[in-house]
Amino acid sequence: MTMSTYLDTNSGALTAAETLREHGHRLIDQMADYLATVDERPVSTAHAPGELARRFAAPLPREGRPADEVWDDVWENVVRDAIHFAHPMYMGHQVAPPLPHAVLADALASLLNQSLAVWEMSPTGTVVEAQVTRWLVSAAGFPATAEGTLVSGGSVANLTGLLAAREARFPGSWTDGVARTPDAERAVLLVSGHSHYSVERTAGLMGLGSEAVVSVPDRGGKMDPAALHDALRTLKREGRIPFAVSATAGSTATGLFDPLDEVADVCAAEGVWMHVDGAHGASFLLSDPHRHLVRGIERADSIAWDPHKMLWMPMSTGAVLVRDGRHLNAAFRQKAPYLFHARPGEDRSWDAGRMTLQCSRRFDALKLWVSLQHYGADHFAGLLETTVRTTQSLHARLAAAPDFEPEHAPESNILCFRHLPARGDDFQAELRRRYNESGAGWITTTVLDDRSVLRVTLMNPHTTNEHLDLLLDGLREVGRGIT
Amino acid sequence: MTMSTYLDTNSGALTAAETLREHGHRLIDQMADYLATVDERPVSTAHAPGELARRFAAPLPREGRPADEVWDDVWENVVRDAIHFAHPMYMGHQVAPPLPHAVLADALASLLNQSLAVWEMSPTGTVVEAQVTRWLVSAAGFPATAEGTLVSGGSVANLTGLLAAREARFPGSWTDGVARTPDAERAVLLVSGHSHYSVERTAGLMGLGSEAVVSVPDRGGKMDPAALHDALRTLKREGRIPFAVSATAGSTATGLFDPLDEVADVCAAEGVWMHVDGAHGASFLLSDPHRHLVRGIERADSIAWDPHKMLWMPMSTGAVLVRDGRHLNAAFRQKAPYLFHARPGEDRSWDAGRMTLQCSRRFDALKLWVSLQHYGADHFAGLLETTVRTTQSLHARLAAAPDFEPEHAPESNILCFRHLPARGDDFQAELRRRYNESGAGWITTTVLDDRSVLRVTLMNPHTTNEHLDLLLDGLREVGRGIT
Numbered sequence: 022m023t024m025s026t027y028l029d030t031n032s033g034a035l036t037a038a039e040t041l042r043e044h045g046h047r048l049i050d051q052m053a054d055y056l057a058t059v060d061e062r063p064v065s066t067a068h069a070p071g072e073l074a075r076r077f078a079a080p081l082p083r084e085g086r087p088a089d090e091v092w093d094d095v096w097e098n099v100v101r102d103a104i105h106f107a108h109p110m111y112m113g114h115q116v117a118p119p120l121p122h123a124v125l126a127d128a129l130a131s132l133l134n135q136s137l138a139v140w141e142m143s144p145t146g147t148v149v150e151a152q153v154t155r156w157l158v159s160a161a162g163f164p165a166t167a168e169g170t171l172v173s174g175g176s177v178a179n180l181t182g183l184l185a186a187r188e189a190r191f192p193g194s195w196t197d198g199v200a201r202t203p204d205a206e207r208a209v210l211l212v213s214g215h216s217h218y219s220v221e222r223t224a225g226l227m228g229l230g231s232e233a234v235v236s237v238p239d240r241g242g243k244m245d246p247a248a249l250h251d252a253l254r255t256l257k258r259e260g261r262i263p264f265a266v267s268a269t270a271g272s273t274a275t276g277l278f279d280p281l282d283e284v285a286d287v288c289a290a291e292g293v294w295m296h297v298d299g300a301h302g303a304s305f306l307l308s309d310p311h312r313h314l315v316r317g318i319e320r321a322d323s324i325a326w327d328p329h330k331m332l333w334m335p336m337s338t339g340a341v342l343v344r345d346g347r348h349l350n351a352a353f354r355q356k357a358p359y360l361f362h363a364r365p366g367e368d369r370s371w372d373a374g375r376m377t378l379q380c381s382r383r384f385d386a387l388k389l390w391v392s393l394q395h396y397g398a399d400h401f402a403g404l405l406e407t408t409v410r411t412t413q414s415l416h417a418r419l420a421a422a423p424d425f426e427p428e429h430a431p432e433s434n435i436l437c438f439r440h441l442p443a444r445g446d447d448f449q450a451e452l453r454r455r456y457n458e459s460g461a462g463w464i465t466t467t468v469l470d471d472r473s474v475l476r477v478t479l480m481n482p483h484t485t486n487e488h489l490d491l492l493l494d495g496l497r498e499v500g501r502g503i504t
Numbered sequence: 505m506t507m508s509t510y511l512d513t514n515s516g517a518l519t520a521a522e523t524l525r526e527h528g529h530r531l532i533d534q535m536a537d538y539l540a541t542v543d544e545r546p547v548s549t550a551h552a553p554g555e556l557a558r559r560f561a562a563p564l565p566r567e568g569r570p571a572d573e574v575w576d577d578v579w580e581n582v583v584r585d586a587i588h589f590a591h592p593m594y595m596g597h598q599v600a601p602p603l604p605h606a607v608l609a610d611a612l613a614s615l616l617n618q619s620l621a622v623w624e625m626s627p628t629g630t631v632v633e634a635q636v637t638r639w640l641v642s643a644a645g646f647p648a649t650a651e652g653t654l655v656s657g658g659s660v661a662n663l664t665g666l667l668a669a670r671e672a673r674f675p676g677s678w679t680d681g682v683a684r685t686p687d688a689e690r691a692v693l694l695v696s697g698h699s700h701y702s703v704e705r706t707a708g709l710m711g712l713g714s715e716a717v718v719s720v721p722d723r724g725g726k727m728d729p730a731a732l733h734d735a736l737r738t739l740k741r742e743g744r745i746p747f748a749v750s751a752t753a754g755s756t757a758t759g760l761f762d763p764l765d766e767v768a769d770v771c772a773a774e775g776v777w778m779h780v781d782g783a784h785g786a787s788f789l790l791s792d793p794h795r796h797l798v799r800g801i802e803r804a805d806s807i808a809w810d811p812h813k814m815l816w817m818p819m820s821t822g823a824v825l826v827r828d829g830r831h832l833n834a835a836f837r838q839k840a841p842y843l844f845h846a847r848p849g850e851d852r853s854w855d856a857g858r859m860t861l862q863c864s865r866r867f868d869a870l871k872l873w874v875s876l877q878h879y880g881a882d883h884f885a886g887l888l889e890t891t892v893r894t895t896q897s898l899h900a901r902l903a904a905a906p907d908f909e910p911e912h913a914p915e916s917n918i919l920c921f922r923h924l925p926a927r928g929d930d931f932q933a934e935l936r937r938r939y940n941e942s943g944a945g946w947i948t949t950t951v952l953d954d955r956s957v958l959r960v961t962l963m964n965p966h967t968t969n970e971h972l973d974l975l976l977d978g979l980r981e982v983g984r985g986i987t
Contacts, residue, residue: 036539036540037539037590037603037604038536038537038539038540038604039536039540040604040605041532041535041536041539041604041607041608042532042533042536044604044605044608045532045535045536045604045608046529046532048608048611048612049524049525049528049529049532050525052524052528052611052612052615053521053522053524053525053528054521055615056519056520056521056524056615057519057521057522065624065627066627066628068627070623070627070630070631070854073627073628073631074631074634074635076631077631077632077635077873078635079635080639080642081639081642081643081876081881082876082877082880082881083880083881083882084880084882085877085878085879085880085883086877086878086880087878088605088878091605091874091877091878092874094877095609095612095870095874098628099628099629099632099870100612100616100628102627102628103616103618103626103627103628103629104618104624104625104626104627106616106617107520113624113625114619114625114843116617116619116625116864117617118617119614119615119617120520121520121521121523121524121527121528122523122527122571122574123614124524124611124614124615125524125527125528125531125611126578127610127611127614128531128535128607128608128610128611128614129531129535129578129583130818131602131606131607131610131611131818131871132535132538132539132602132607132818133583133586133589134589134599134600134601134602134818134819135586135587136597136599136819140553141548141587141596141940142587142596142597142599143586143587144548144549144551144553144556144585144586144587145549145556145581145582145583145585145586146582146586147553148553148556148557148559148560149560149582151557152557152560152561152562156563156564159563159564160564173656173820173862173864173865174862174863174864174865175863175864176861176862176863176864177861177862180861184709194711194713195708195709195713195714196708196713196714196715197713197715198682198689198707198711198712198713198715198716199681199682199683199711199713200682200683200688200689200711200713201689201713201715202713205683206681206683206684217840217863218838218839218840218843218863219838219863221838221839222836222837222838224681225678225679225836225837226667226678226709226710226836226861227709227710227711228677228681228682228683228710228711228712229681229711230677230678230679230680230681230682230683230684230685231678231679231837232679232680232681232684233681273840273842273843274841274842327864329864335613335614335615335617335866336617336619336864336865336866337656337820337862337864337865337866339864353705353708353709354705354708354714355701355702355704355705356701356704357700357701357756358950358951359756359757359948359949359950359951359959360597360701360756371553378659378660378663378709379656379657379659379660379820380657380658380659380700380701380702381599381656381657381658381659381810381812381819381820381822382656382657382819382820383818383819383820387578387582388614390560391574391575391578393564393565394565394568394569394574394577395568395569395570395571395574396568397565397566397567397568397569398564398565398566399566399567400568457624465842466842467841467842468841468842476842
């Protein structure tokens with residue numbers, strides 16, 4: 022018996038398998054050609070969003086059109102004006118140019134479409150994910166009681182960790198609500214001054230209110246443990262209940278690491294849940310020379326870790342790890358007789374959906390498993406060390422140049438700086454805008470101490486010193502045009 | 505300049521592009537062969553989770569191994585014991601065998617790795633997503649004021665819609681928390697008796713408490729509008745504040761549709777936000793003969809819609825639509841100078857991250873855009889109608905057979921039934937377990953009116969009447985072995 026053509030009637034007489042084969046080979050060649058020549062493209066588009074949107078404006082098509090025509094459209098209208106993360110002059114946000122085997126594994130995951138909500142819908146997917154999570158747990162130095170799952174990214178990882186914290190400190194808030202749970206209305210979440218917006222958002226989401234978030238003062242761009250201790254004591258004196266501290270391992274703006282070990286000391290002394298947003302920086306656990314930056318992470322109660330950042334996975338590959346797995350199990354509750362079935366004779370339920378915000382969840386673990394098996398963890402450490410070394414090299418160039426000023430010494434692969442002399446208040450932002458529109462390179466901007474600065478993240482291990490020189494020269498040239 | 509080998513040093517001297525080409529072609533052939541012969545495999549594995557887990561138990565590999573060896577492992581150890589949704593005897597949960605062009609588009613999305621958080625990280629991705637969302641909005645009959653985004657699936661879509669409802673009814677709950685927002689502690693969420701667990705979970709998550717969820721009594725497996733009206737009036741008399749009603753379009757257990765138009769009448773009369781969990785059933789909007797099932801959905805305030813169910817997309821492809829876009833914008837709040845930049849001269853921000861729980865979010869819209877362009881919406885309607893017709897055919901067979909009993913007439917492609925005579929309390933569950941383990945087919949089970957029943961979802965348009973006969977004969981044969 023062969024597959025009929027239901028799933029692909031618009032490809033003439035092709036079966037789904039034939040379509041996949043024919044168009045798949047063509048696509049693979051186009052993807053490989055794209056990757057081989059990506060550095061000949063402008064890094065990103067010069068078009069404004071409204072202009073690009075007009076290309077696609079059309080009513081819902083009721084009838085289809087030939088696949089080749091649609092795919093030509095994709096390459097001409099979608100890919101051409103995409104942003105190209107594999108370009109070595111891309112130095113923007115923390116998004117990776119993914120590893121080729123990870124991209125291929127993602128294609129297989131899409132075909133298999135295993136659903137990680139329950140074991141029976143992903144018999145091997147569930148156990149592969151459990152193994153990958155176990156590797157992350159052990160790299161983090163967590164004990165055997167720890168549990169974790171892959172999630173859609175740092176935002177959901179932070180939410181999950183802090184939901185577990187809420188329930189641990191205010192048991193019953195899930196069922197009774199925070200207004201009816203003793204003391205929950207006095208809850209305070211302490212965060213790094215430079216924490217990612219998704220951390221602050223958890224309090225708004227969870228019903229504690231974003232006003233319940235207190236920023237701990239920084240010292241040199243990092244959480245100040247003494248200030249944290251003061252804040253905790255002051256809040257307690259005021260009758261507030263600090264239920265969690267969210268420290269940052271690799272802040273978005275500067276890539277600096279909070280002193281996790283000292284933060285852990287304070288959290289232990291005050292009996293407060295310690296969450297680490299390691300979306301960017303937890304991957305530094307794999308690197309011998311850089312592991313010291315995350316010393317103390319093993320004392321956290323929960324960790325967010327995004328393999329789609331510094332492990333070069335395609336989105337979405339996030340992870341949340343919780344030291345005491347019981348807290349993760351208590352973070353969510355559900356009754357669903359159509360879905361969760363106990364298996365006789367098994368010593369625990371394998372259904373990951375018990376512990377995840379998502380129900381349907383794709384087999385993102387496959388690409389991480391394939392990549393760790395093929396490349397090995399040391400290879401990832403090497404990629405990471407390369408990007409940090411290049412960032413240090415950029416810092417040295419900036420410090421030596423009379424017309425540039427680094428804002429900080431880099432600890433990771435993120436660096437903020439300014440081009441001098443600053444001509445007017447929004448010079449840096451305008452410089453960035455024009456430089457990016459030139460297509461020659463692509464960087465970002467942020468605000469540090471109320472001052473606009475330039476910012477790069479060197480995500481591409483192919484970015485070399487030669488590209489750094491091109492960056493500085495390019496900024497100089499664009500800068501001269503701004504009056 | 506060519507790409508160096510940083511990204512692929514373990515593939516010998518291959519560049520990333522060469523790796524993608526060489527291993528990509530091999531993978532495409534394997535994927536096509538898999539699809540061409542999937543019906544020769546057992547539908548799922550007979551192994552227990554613990555057995556499968558032992559295959560993968562190993563410490564984190566520090567060094568890699570050859571790619572061919574890893575991929576052989578994937579086919580032998582992962583794929584062989586996966587569950588095969590493309591098999592026509594798969595009749596289980598609501599997970600699709602994805603369309604081949606959607607699978608291919610997913611591979612390209614992984615390579616490009618556009619991040620839909622902000623426009624500048626997905627210049628064409630953002631506008632393609634906006635266009636796809638606009639198509640869903642228009643299919644739903646929503647006005648031009650509506651906004652929406654793709655999300656990871658129904659759970660996050662339900663959460664997002666109901667977060668918008670919380671803020672609309674209790675303004676300030678995001679910032680002040682539900683304990684400090686006037687009246688928020690009196691909030692009640694009304695849901696269908698058969699609603700998906702993710703709907704009830706939103707109340708626990710949002711700090712309102714899962715106790716704040718009230719199930720509206722069913723009539724014939726559907727929300728009873730008169731009972732809803734009674735419940736609303738009673739709750740108000742008791743001083744509670746019903747802030748949202750979540751109706752279900754295609755319930756998980758039975759695939760039946762709540763009478764949305766009558767529910768909308770009640771919500772309008774009582775001034776309550778109407779959310780529709782159309783994860784399964786909103787796709788019926790595309791079908792002329794079946795659109796009547798979702799009549800009234802255009803009057804909802806928010807809709808959850810999963811293209812990864814009845815539009816045959818790979819996971820994760822969910823969508824949330826909100827009638828008045830301002831409410832969606834108010835559902836989340838953030839400050840993030842490193843990320844969200846206003847663009848001078850644009851009339852609105854294109855950054856979708858303002859409206860999404862996720863920050864990093866993959867370009868899932870590409871596969872839906874490619875598929876709608878190539879296949880056309882009518883083709884999707886045809887696939888959907890085929891699966892409903894086959895489900896009706898199964899119902900007729902069950903009704904005619906002396907040893908089977910359908911639990912309800914199917915409205916969609918989900919049907920619950922029992923095999924008779926039931927030999928003991930857990931006969932149906934045991935029958936299901938043994939039948940699935942045989943590899944001949946794969947179905948699910950649930951509990952209706954405290955009674956265990958068999959349940960199928962016909963997700964595969966290749967499933968024909970011949971397969972239905974195999975299902976019934978297979979259940980009979982397995983049933984005879986149970987004493």
